[in-house]
Amino acid sequence: MSALIFSRIILVQRTLLPLLFITGILLPLSAISKELTTLQPFYRSVTLSGFTYPRQEMTVTSEVSGRCEEIVADIGEPIPENGILATIDPTFILLDITANTIAQEQTERQLAQEEKTLSRYTTLLSKKSTPQAQLDEVSLATDLHHITLKKLVNEEKRLKEQLKRHTLKGPQGWLVIERFAEQGEYIQAGKPIARLGDFQRLIVPLALTYSELQALNGKQPISLFFPDLGAEVPATIYRSAPVSDASTRKIHVDLITNAKQSNLQQQLQGGMRAEVQLISGEDTGSFLVPHSALINRYEASWLVAPDGRRIQVILVGHSDDDQFSIVSGSELKAGQQVQLSPDPLQ
Structure with missing residues (x-):
């Protein structure tokens, strides 16, 4: 009888020990096989705005003295095809x-x-x-x-x-911005008659940091958003200052766009606010992770490393599209992997 009991104990041991050994191996493997995600650096989104100006301006000045016989164009009107703006009594x-x-x-x-x-x-x-x-x-x-x-x-x-010189001319199609003389008025030589602007193409001046300029150079194509119209139009870099401004430490950059756009019923004009959105390349020290990678409890947040180690982080916010959480932490670095869906805290 005792021999039978002893043989059964040995059988149970032989059956349970392999099962315990297999279980001890499988549990760590299940933790390691957790799906991982990679930390992506978070770059700040910057919206820069400026107002449209004519591509070029010029002041028409009389080179002779005499009575002004006629001024063809008034403020806001274009210079006609013959280019004549005003005539002085000859x-x-x-x-x-x-x-x-x-x-x-x-x-x-x-x-x-x-x-x-x-x-x-x-x-x-x-x-x-x-x-x-x-x-x-x-x-x-x-x-x-x-x-x-x-x-x-x-x-x-x-x-x-x-x-x-008694016939004062300007570029065809340019608009009169200001008028300084009236018909019948005596004009002295050297007196300005009018200020003209080329509104067929418009400039949007911006002041950028070096990293913002790098981001703008890498943004192709460039789009300008006009809040008053709710529309975007294409633009290009017209010119860029070789040095920064002494007071602001920013670089002056002009964007240029056509006044006539196929997607707009009306022509763009001067004085309209335009915006351009950039992703700044400056290191913010923050990272993007999927919402599921975060463990939140009692206003504290953690990420979980592949080996199961918890990494405490600070939840900074959420991305504009609300697809990612923005986190920061002293132990985080770009390219680091964490568990995509870690087990919740018990």
Whole structure:
């Protein structure tokens, strides 16, 4: 009887020991086989805003004095196809041109007469019928009339060029931003008439840190969002300052976009607020993890390492799309792996 009991005990031991051994192996393996996720650095989202300005501005200034006969375009109106913005009374310059024309005709007739006289005296000198001094005098008079005619022709060019200055022009299609003169007003030479702007293409000035500039350079394509219109339009970098501003320590960058956009019914204009969103490359010391990777209890949060070790972290917030939690901690680093769905605290 005792032999039978002893044999049964040995059988139970032989059966249970392998089961306990297998269980001891399988439990750690189940912990190790937990699905893992990798910590991703959290980069701050930055929204920069600026207001639209014309791509280029210019001030039209009168080079001559006189009464303003006409100003073609008013504030907000475009320069017409002929480019004429204003005209200044050309009466006196036209009179000077007429006087120059008369003087040229007079000189040409005198020159023709002197050339006939020179030809006659040359013939007489060859026959020894006149002294050399007389021929030299006639030759000098002829040369002086040639010089006078050249001066009058040059004066005519100057007067006609000055006449052009009585018509003030600007680039076709540019809009009048400011007007400084009225029709009938006497204009002094050097006085500004109007300030014009090229609103066919618009500039959006921004002030960026170096990391924001790097993010902007890597953002292709660049989109500008107009809150007043609720629409986005494409843009490109127009120019970038080579140095930062001494007071703000930021770099001036201009974005440029077309005023006419296919997705907009109305044309963009100056003074509209535009926004561009960037992901700054600055190290924030925070990381993105799925919500399921966090264990939260009593306003404290933990992540669980692959070996089951708990890592206490600070919950900073959530991503804009609410797909991830933003955490920080002294033990965290980019690329580190943690359990995706750890067991809850007991």
